Amino acid sequence: MTPVLVAEFDSAERFVAAVKAFVDEGRPPLDGLMPFHIPEVGEMLAGGRRTSIRPIMAAAGFGMAAFGFALQWFSATIAYPIDSGGRPLNSWPVFLLAPFEVGVLAAAIAGFVAVLVGCGLPRLHHPLFAYPGVERATQDRFFLLMAGAATDEADEETRKSLFARGAISIGASEA
Amino acid sequence: MTSSVLATDRIVRGPDPPLLPRDATDAWITEEVADILLEPRRWRLWWIAIAPAAILSGLTFAAIGLVLSRGIGVLGNNTPVVWGFPIANYVWWIGIGNAGTLISALLLLTRQPWRAAINRFAEAMTLFAVSIAGLFPIIHLGRPQYFYWLAPYPNTMTLWPQWRSALVWDFWAIVSYLLFSIIFWYTGLIPDLATLRDRAKSRRARRIYGAFALGWRGSAHHWRRLDTFYLTAAALAVPLVCSVHSIVGLDFAASLMPGWQETIFPPYFVVGAMYSGFALVVILVALIRWGFGLQAMLTMKHFEAMARILLASSLIMTLSYASEWFSGWYGGHAADRDEIAFSFTGAYSPLFLSQLFGNCLLPQALWFPAVRRSQAALIVISLGILVGMWFERILIIWNTLSHSFLPSMDHLFTPTLVDWALLFAPLGFFTFLFLIFLRLVPAISMHEMRRLRREELGS
Numbered sequence: 265m266t267p268v269l270v271a272e273f274d275s276a277e278r279f280v281a282a283v284k285a286f287v288d289e290g291r292p293p294l295d296g297l298m299p300f301h302i303p304e305v306g307e308m309l310a311g312g313r314r315t316s317i318r319p320i321m322a323a324a325g326f327g328m329a330a331f332g333f334a335l336q337w338f339s340a341t342i343a344y345p346i347d348s349g350g351r352p353l354n355s356w357p358v359f360l361l362a363p364f365e366v367g368v369l370a371a372a373i374a375g376f377v378a379v380l381v382g383c384g385l386p387r388l389h390h391p392l393f394a395y396p397g398v399e400r401a402t403q404d405r406f407f408l409l410m411a412g413a414a415t416d417e418a419d420e421e422t423r424k425s426l427f428a429r430g431a432i433s434i435g436a437s438e439a
Numbered sequence: 440m441t442s443s444v445l446a447t448d449r450i451v452r453g454p455d456p457p458l459l460p461r462d463a464t465d466a467w468i469t470e471e472v473a474d475i476l477l478e479p480r481r482w483r484l485w486w487i488a489i490a491p492a493a494i495l496s497g498l499t500f501a502a503i504g505l506v507l508s509r510g511i512g513v514l515g516n517n518t519p520v521v522w523g524f525p526i527a528n529y530v531w532w533i534g535i536g537n538a539g540t541l542i543s544a545l546l547l548l549t550r551q552p553w554r555a556a557i558n559r560f561a562e563a564m565t566l567f568a569v570s571i572a573g574l575f576p577i578i579h580l581g582r583p584q585y586f587y588w589l590a591p592y593p594n595t596m597t598l599w600p601q602w603r604s605a606l607v608w609d610f611w612a613i614v615s616y617l618l619f620s621i622i623f624w625y626t627g628l629i630p631d632l633a634t635l636r637d638r639a640k641s642r643r644a645r646r647i648y649g650a651f652a653l654g655w656r657g658s659a660h661h662w663r664r665l666d667t668f669y670l671t672a673a674a675l676a677v678p679l680v681c682s683v684h685s686i687v688g689l690d691f692a693a694s695l696m697p698g699w700q701e702t703i704f705p706p707y708f709v710v711g712a713m714y715s716g717f718a719l720v721v722i723l724v725a726l727i728r729w730g731f732g733l734q735a736m737l738t739m740k741h742f743e744a745m746a747r748i749l750l751a752s753s754l755i756m757t758l759s760y761a762s763e764w765f766s767g768w769y770g771g772h773a774a775d776r777d778e779i780a781f782s783f784t785g786a787y788s789p790l791f792l793s794q795l796f797g798n799c800l801l802p803q804a805l806w807f808p809a810v811r812r813s814q815a816a817l818i819v820i821s822l823g824i825l826v827g828m829w830f831e832r833i834l835i836i837w838n839t840l841s842h843s844f845l846p847s848m849d850h851l852f853t854p855t856l857v858d859w860a861l862l863f864a865p866l867g868f869f870t871f872l873f874l875i876f877l878r879l880v881p882a883i884s885m886h887e888m889r890r891l892r893r894e895e896l897g898s
Contacts, residue, residue: 372672
């Protein structure tokens with residue numbers, strides 16, 4: 265648990281501008297709580313790092329599709345070969361249908377799990393939930409989390425710049 | 440034509456007026472959508488609606504129970520009409536089911552701003568319709584207790600599924616699509632469940648919504664991951680939906696029967712699915728708008744946009760029918776030509792003409808802007824499409840099977856009481872599930888409406 269300063273904003277534009285200002289100053293905020301996705305905030309806070317969700321989805325999808333095809337090929341040609349009207353045992357064109365379906369499903373399941381693992385969810389208790397007023401982060405308010413500084417003076421400086429950038433209240437919590 | 444919301448028009452005419460009221464705030468959006476759920480006294484009408492729906496749900500399961508216990512002899516199926524109402528119902532319901540995710544994903548990828556207000560219940564419609572659709576092939580199996588033989592599992596008989604069978608394709612398509620749709624729908628729902636958790640007044644509601652919200656706190660890092668996944672899943676959803684209904688089309692097209700063995704079937708089934716699904720969305724939008732008093736969020740612009748899609752789909756359907764007739768005639772096979780002649784002049788021709796009226800003729804009224812802006816007219820047209828599309832599904836089966844290669848085999852289909860129950864009662868079951876959905880989760884995606892508000896109006 266690290267101590268953080270929590271600044272509340274009532275305007276998305278002032279919130280985005282504050283994030284940008286801190287990032288430009290070279291001390292990016294730890295996180296922001298927002299009632300809807302603001303892509304530019306996510307990009308700025310990520311600092312150019314990409315998530316691995318899409319590669320994971322691709323790997324799971326293609327992997328599952330390949331497994332599905334291999335299973336059909338094995339069962340139709342080796343484990344249980346049936347000559348059905350002289351059709352080739354390896355009827356690969358129709359063997360492509362089910363692998364496509366299960367491949368897409370596997371990609372979706374893997375992506376969803378990757379989101380949860382990446383976010384550290386489910387996590388029903390978090391110190392931030394105890395912060396007064398934070399329930400409005402899922403409704404109409406924006407919260408900026410700044411790393412707490414080593415000294416009170418440095419904290420005071422951060423508070424001043426947060427207020428100057430439009431924060432309507434500031435408090436301390438842990439994250 | 441001042442309030443068009445389609446992207447192509449925006450290029451020509453410049454920016455559209457916003458979909459949301461100019462004084463809309465994030466707090467207003469949250470209150471309008473969430474507070475209905477948290478105030479029990481506003482639900483009197485809901486109780487009146489759910490009672491008949493519950494009765495019809497009971498009837499659905501009674502009819503299914505009868506088929507399972509007595510066997511498929513209680514249905515009107517005969518030889519040569521070995522497929523009947525269950526397969527037509529299956530194709531109709533899965534068509535409705537395909538539209539929800541297709542609408543949601545396609546409109547997300549094409550950045551249609553009016554999607555935000557309708558995607559949540561269009562996806563819910565998908566879940567319930569696909570669940571109902573999945574029941575029909577199972578009850579239509581001669582020995583439904585062995586339906587799990589469709590899956591490859593280690594067994595003492597050392598048997599494997601017949602992968603060349605359309606039934607096996609259907610199984611994988613339905614299972615994959617249903618599970619995918621649940622994941623897609625739930626992903627979009629998580630932030631809204633957190634909103635409900637944070638607004639709930641009772642401890643029980645807070646706990647239940649809190650558990651399903653998985654501890655969502657709106658972190659920017661989490662939003663970024665969720666959005667990446669949601670967009671990627673949408674990109675996968677479009678080909679998935681097309682493949683699912685294509686597979687349903689292949690159930691027919693992979694056979695050798697006149698009127699079925701046509702390469703146009705897969706795309707023609709996909710368009711038909713989107714067509715009937717959009718028609719049902721129009722009706723659901725009208726009902727939710729009226730029932731919840733959401734006129735400020737579900738506007739006439741939404742209806743106009745959907746009306747245009749219905750019109751475009753109707754033209755594609757008409758073209759598909761015409762190409763079917765043309766290729767039947769041009770191919771020169773007597774059985775194909777007979778089948779088309781039988782459609783127009785045979786025993787089922789009144790239904791066939793009603794199908795053409797509902798799917799091809801009636802929607803042409805949507806060329807007139809006044810019709811596109813009239814809710815009553817849109818509902819009538821949508822009902823006409825839904826009925827017309829069901830006629831299409833049943834006639835694909837009847838026209839071909841009642842009148843095939845051997846004239847001595849010709850035999851008509853007479854529905855039984857159980858057939859009628861399996862046709863109408865699931866509509867009540869669908870209504871039942873949909874009403875439960877409306878009571879428990881926000882019918883409109885609040886976080887996407889807030890995002891839309893920022894994009895349209897700024898802070």
